[in-house]
Amino acid sequence: MIDPWTLTDGAATARAEFTETFGGEPDGVWSAPGRVNLIGEHTDYNGGLCLPIALPHRTFVALRARGDGGLGLVSGRESGVWSGELAAVGPGAVEGWPAYPAGVAWALAQEGVPVPGFDAAVASCVPYGAGLSSSAALESAFAVAIADGVGAAWPGPDPSGPDQDAGRAMLARACVRAENEVAGAPTGGMDQAASLRCADGHALLLDCRDGSTRQVPFDLAAADLELLVIDTRAEHALVDGQYAQRRATCEAAAEALEVPTLREIDPAGLVAALAALTDDVSRRRVRHVVSEIARVTDFVALLDAGRIRDVGPLMDASHESLRVDYEVSCAELDVAVEAARAAGALGARMTGGGFGGSAIALIEAGSAQSVADAVTAAFASAGFTAPEFLIATPSGPADRVA
Structure with a gap:
């Protein structure tokens, strides 16, 4: 770790x-x-x-x-x-x-x-x-x-x-x-x-x-949970054009739909909005953004209700949307997510801009090493560079320290 x-x-x-x-x-x-x-x-x-x-x-x-x-x-x-x-x-x-x-x-x-x-x-x-x-x-x-x-x-x-x-x-x-x-x-x-x-x-x-x-x-500890971060070692870069391309597609779609941003599209009106777009790539990008915003709302509602253990399916759905509709995952991220789930994670997803980088897995407290071992074994089987791991605990902001 x-x-x-x-x-x-x-x-x-x-x-x-x-x-x-x-x-x-x-x-x-x-x-x-x-x-x-x-x-x-x-x-x-x-x-x-x-x-x-x-x-x-x-x-x-x-x-x-x-x-x-x-x-x-x-x-x-x-x-x-x-x-x-x-x-x-x-x-x-x-x-x-x-x-x-x-x-x-x-x-x-x-x-x-x-x-x-x-x-x-x-x-x-x-x-x-x-x-x-x-x-x-x-x-x-x-x-x-x-x-x-x-x-x-x-x-x-x-x-x-x-x-x-x-x-x-x-x-x-x-x-x-x-x-x-x-x-x-x-x-x-x-x-x-x-x-x-x-x-x-x-x-x-x-x-x-x-x-x-x-x-x-x-409060992960109160629920006997931990958040494991899996650094896939598949280095990502935000200046290689892929990120900018996604952003440009979303901005063009918002313009075509005559809204300031995609936030203005209500999930109830998503089908109609997608029908108004002329290409499948734009439809998939918009579908991810609108559904992802809804998942954030649902995730927060579960936390507010003290149901932190129930957020796993939202994490899984987020990863699938990023993989299929937004196309920002990669083989290493998918293997990490799948292996973590198979090893007992309540939910797992890529985190960050994608095209490499890290995944997160919501796991039972004390199981970090066993989940990490399972992910490492899956990476070895796939011929990938060994991943690295850390435990994420919600921490404080930037400040003076000395």
Whole structure:
């Protein structure tokens, strides 16, 4: 199992990387979590509902402001030090992983935040390329670090004050701009909202039409359950065109149906909406989005009723819809889901954007190793690279840790 770092160990690792690279001490260390989405996939950019939790696995950023407008970035996962000028950052101007933190600085500056230059070191235990939002964790850690550093000069609601959720919603929007416009990944806003706005012990019901949220209790331990995350090691990438293609198809379908987003299609009117579309691909994409939003509503209703053990069939149906109608699964994800179910999972599904990445399985407490062994054996039989596993417990949002 991939265990999360403690806050103390993560902060010490980032601080040591900073000191070795830049000398002296950082102004502080901030961290932000990765996420898994319980249900509600590819709904965020369609104005829909989704239900993520924050992982205990986090990205740590040690940062020190500098007065010359320069940027220096180093990561324990990457080679070399990236240097640039804040004034030169913008769409298409930065490549690779530095586009994410530099993009956050650019996006916040666009919102009127007096962003200083800075040096920063990154350390992370969020698995890379696993569909667990390592990029959003990176962005969010920088966002809270910059917001803290600005202090009283911060415009709008304080992300650490009494109206912090509104301030964190602003940070999330900036992180989305960074990912969309500077890093070039056409994601929706779920990942950043989860990293910045989740609460310990809860799932975040996010309404992507208006940005509103509700914290939904998600107490796995009380139900003698665990959530196993299966990293298939089939690396996914959101900048290879497949994700953007799905988004473009949905936006074109919404335009054809004369609605702002697919969220406006009531499930009761789905048959009529599908009949109004002219091609089968659009019909299948729309069918997934509308039915997935309905599954989120049903999932939350079960949690509100204390029936967490009954959500498994919704997870199974979500995966089938993603596999058949949205066509974002892959052989590794399907094998992981099928093997977990055969080993006793109450429900299982892919999570994240797809085309690789991770699956989740709702399992009996104490059965993680036996389910993991069954999935590993199924991967070996299929000739796939051995998967990796972690236990997801609903955790807290981005914040200062040292």
